[in-house]
Amino acid sequence: MTTVGRGIRNAFRNATRTVSIILILGLAIGLAVVMLTAHRSVSDKIAATLGSVGNTVTIGPPGYSTGELLGKNLTAAELAHIAHLRGVTGIDESLNGAANTIGAPQNPCPKGASCHGAGGHRTIKLGSTNLKSPMSLAARRVGLECEPKPCTPPVSGSQQLYFTGSTEPTNPVNIGASTLSIVSGQAISGTTPADVAMVSTAMARKNGLKVGSTFTAYGKTFTVAAIFESDNQSADNTVVTSLPVLQRLTGDTGQVQTAVVTVASLTDLAATTSAIERTLGPKASVVSYTADAEKAADALDGVKSIAVYSLSGAIVAALVILFLVMVMIVRERKREIGILKAIGASNGRIMAQFTTEAVTFTLLGLAVGAVVGIIAASPVTSALVSNSGASSDTGARGVFGAASPYLSHLTNIDAQVGWGVILYGLAAAVVVAILASAAAAWMIGRIRPAQVLRSE
Amino acid sequence: MLEAREVTKSFRSGDGTVTAVNDVTMTIAGGEFIAIVGRSGSGKTTLMNMLGALEQPTSGMIFVDGQDITQLSPGELVHYRGRKIGFVFQSYNLVPNLTSTENVMLPMEFIGVGKSERRTRARQLLEQVELTGAKQQRKPGRMSGGEQQRVAIARALANKPSIILADEPAGNLDSQTSSTIIELLRGLSRSEGTTVIVVTHDATIAYQADRVLQLEDGRLLPSTQAADEDVR
Numbered sequence: 001m002t003t004v005g006r007g008i009r010n011a012f013r014n015a016t017r018t019v020s021i022i023l024i025l026g027l028a029i030g031l032a033v034v035m036l037t038a039h040r041s042v043s044d045k046i047a048a049t050l051g052s053v054g055n056t057v058t059i060g061p062p063g064y065s066t067g068e069l070l071g072k073n074l075t076a077a078e079l080a081h082i083a084h085l086r087g088v089t090g091i092d093e094s095l096n097g098a099a100n101t102i103g104a105p106q107n108p109c110p111k112g113a114s115c116h117g118a119g120g121h122r123t124i125k126l127g128s129t130n131l132k133s134p135m136s137l138a139a140r141r142v143g144l145e146c147e148p149k150p151c152t153p154p155v156s157g158s159q160q161l162y163f164t165g166s167t168e169p170t171n172p173v174n175i176g177a178s179t180l181s182i183v184s185g186q187a188i189s190g191t192t193p194a195d196v197a198m199v200s201t202a203m204a205r206k207n208g209l210k211v212g213s214t215f216t217a218y219g220k221t222f223t224v225a226a227i228f229e230s231d232n233q234s235a236d237n238t239v240v241t242s243l244p245v246l247q248r249l250t251g252d253t254g255q256v257q258t259a260v261v262t263v264a265s266l267t268d269l270a271a272t273t274s275a276i277e278r279t280l281g282p283k284a285s286v287v288s289y290t291a292d293a294e295k296a297a298d299a300l301d302g303v304k305s306i307a308v309y310s311l312s313g314a315i316v317a318a319l320v321i322l323f324l325v326m327v328m329i330v331r332e333r334k335r336e337i338g339i340l341k342a343i344g345a346s347n348g349r350i351m352a353q354f355t356t357e358a359v360t361f362t363l364l365g366l367a368v369g370a371v372v373g374i375i376a377a378s379p380v381t382s383a384l385v386s387n388s389g390a391s392s393d394t395g396a397r398g399v400f401g402a403a404s405p406y407l408s409h410l411t412n413i414d415a416q417v418g419w420g421v422i423l424y425g426l427a428a429a430v431v432v433a434i435l436a437s438a439a440a441a442w443m444i445g446r447i448r449p450a451q452v453l454r455s456e
Numbered sequence: 457m458l459e460a461r462e463v464t465k466s467f468r469s470g471d472g473t474v475t476a477v478n479d480v481t482m483t484i485a486g487g488e489f490i491a492i493v494g495r496s497g498s499g500k501t502t503l504m505n506m507l508g509a510l511e512q513p514t515s516g517m518i519f520v521d522g523q524d525i526t527q528l529s530p531g532e533l534v535h536y537r538g539r540k541i542g543f544v545f546q547s548y549n550l551v552p553n554l555t556s557t558e559n560v561m562l563p564m565e566f567i568g569v570g571k572s573e574r575r576t577r578a579r580q581l582l583e584q585v586e587l588t589g590a591k592q593q594r595k596p597g598r599m600s601g602g603e604q605q606r607v608a609i610a611r612a613l614a615n616k617p618s619i620i621l622a623d624e625p626a627g628n629l630d631s632q633t634s635s636t637i638i639e640l641l642r643g644l645s646r647s648e649g650t651t652v653i654v655v656t657h658d659a660t661i662a663y664q665a666d667r668v669l670q671l672e673d674g675r676l677l678p679s680t681q682a683a684d685e686d687v688r
Contacts, residue, residue, distance in 0.1 A: 001558050001561070001565075002565070003565075006554075007551060010553065011678070056575065094612040175569065195632075321625070336551060339545075340551075341534075341537070342510055342537060342543050343563045343611065344535075344537045344539070344566040345534070345538075345562075345566050346531070346566070349566065368664040448510075448511075448592070450502075450511040453510070454527075
């Protein structure tokens with residue numbers, strides 16, 4: 001048996017005490033893991049949001065910035081003027097539609113009329129589809145109204161699907177998300193005239209769709225070209241097509257509801273925004289979400305501070321617990337240490353044995369802490385975020401009545417304990433064990449075998 | 457060979473100073489079996505601890521094979537204790553969560569003997585002290601006092617030391633076991649040429665020694681004969 005082997009075996013010398021130490025350390029380390037995860041998740045979210053918002057400007061119909069869409073859609077011809085403005089590097093144009101699913105009251109709006117939400121006068125052309133919605137019946141009601149009166153109000157969100165036609169179908173902003181990844185098939189082109197579409201994994205699962213499967217919508221047969229995942233659950237209910245296809249299906253040829261303009265750099269943002277406003281005049285509402293994003297991110301910074309304080313507290317608690325445990329163990333085994341010295345063990349070897357024991361405690365504590373972290377990270381982060389005052393509702397409105405498409409999911413943080421956190425925990429556990437063993441090592445160095453053996 | 461020259465050890469006690477060992481000078485030849493006797497508090501254990509480099513004398517010198525161990529650095533002291541000295545204690549002082557074999561292997565590990573060699577030698581030593589079979593895998597808590605002391609003797613012999621220091625090795629044992637243990641030490645002294653120094657109160661043990669040294673108030677009495685008579 002080696003020094004390390006004896007250290008590990010000694011960690012289990014007293015089963016009751018070992019279990020108690022590991023559980024207490026596990027809770028402290030678990031809290032540290034939760035807080036580290038919360039901090040990283042919030043930081044990543046803020047960085048991703050600010051990064052995506054930072055150099056973009058969103059253009060919509062008049063009233064878009066307040067959610068009161070009073071005017072007509074924009075046209076591709078109008079937007080073509082801003083493509084040549086200085087600083088503009090790209091424009092993602094999109095149009096939205098909706099379709100009632102099987103079993104839902106068909107054609108709730110009179111032919112030729114348009115339906116719109118309670119919060120504004122947004123125009124969404126309704127069609128029908130043979131797809132089933134993946135949203136549960138408990139999903140929120142959209143609250144659409146219809147006009148001209150009298151007409152049958154549209155059905156709940158669980159019976160309705162949304163269609164988004166875009167020149168950049170993989171841009172997550174189009175579906176109100178901050179991430180969109182293709183998990184199967186190939187992304188469609190934003191200019192293709194073919195009736196191809198991208199559906200969410202939830203939609204594919206609900207309808208038994210695979211890449212190459214077909215479905216009908218707006219009286220046409222669509223082929224599934226790709227299946228995607230996003231960080232917006234509401235986007236599960238959305239079918240993505242190219243802009244020309246949705247314009248054709250809804251009869252809105254040449255029309256665009258929103259356009260996201262990418263500006264070369266943040267320094268050009270203000271000048272480019274002004275130039276766009278001047279070019280489009282009262283026909284459009286021009287919004288930059290940078291200030292909104294920074295305001296929302298400021299609230300989340302509070303969560304980061306709480307996480308840092310709690311993380312520090314948890315590590316200090318673990319350190320103090322282990323420090324006291326090691327002092328107690330060394331005091332208890334003074335005699336044994338004296339024997340080891342008498343039969344030829346060096347101070348360094350005995351210290352290594354006790355440090356191994358401390359490392360064993362912390363690694364087992366880390367294992368318990370990782371389980372605690374995996375279970376608690378997400379709910380604790382959600383609770384911290386929801387109590388932080390951070391809100392996506394900054395006044396700017398998107399196409400479906402939600403807040404900014406960039407910010408609508410700022411508070412929807414998916415906190416998962418990753419390998420990075422576990423590796424940080426591992427390093428911290430070893431450091432904590434070594435620091436906590438320092439006092440034990442000092443005591444070991446001072447033990448004089450003749451003294452402790454004389455007390456026979 | 458072991459030689460102590462004018463060795464003195466004093467301790468602070470309250471306001472004063474207690475001299476536990478006072479100006480002791482002695483020479484012990486290699487392979488001798490020596491008994492140190494004396495009343496409780498006469499300085500026997502303190503002298504043993506200094507010979508084993510567990511304590512430094514206040515003054516004087518101790519030579520072991522020509523080297524003054526009072527001048528050794530901490531690292532050299534560890535080396536000295538590990539290779540030249542084997543300790544046997546009254547209360548055995550085995551490591552409780554290690555088996556007999558593991559306890560005997562321990563000093564060998566400290567001087568860097570390989571694992572398989574450690575294990576083989578530990579088994580041989582345990583057989584030498586008549587502990588065989590399952591007893592070699594028992595932990596101290598499941599062994600009698602005599603068996604534990606045999607393990608302690610095997611451990612003391614592990615690194616083939618030139619000196620074995622035994623402090624009341626039979627103090628906690630019945631007379632029959634006690635005599636077996638002393639016979640064992642005496643036999644080792646003869647067969648291996650190991651110097652054995654035994655601290656004891658027991659006259660029967662002292663009788664078996666080649667020489668008896670008597671301590672009184674920290675001083676070594678000049679005559680071995682006197683010590684022998686005192687013991688008798």
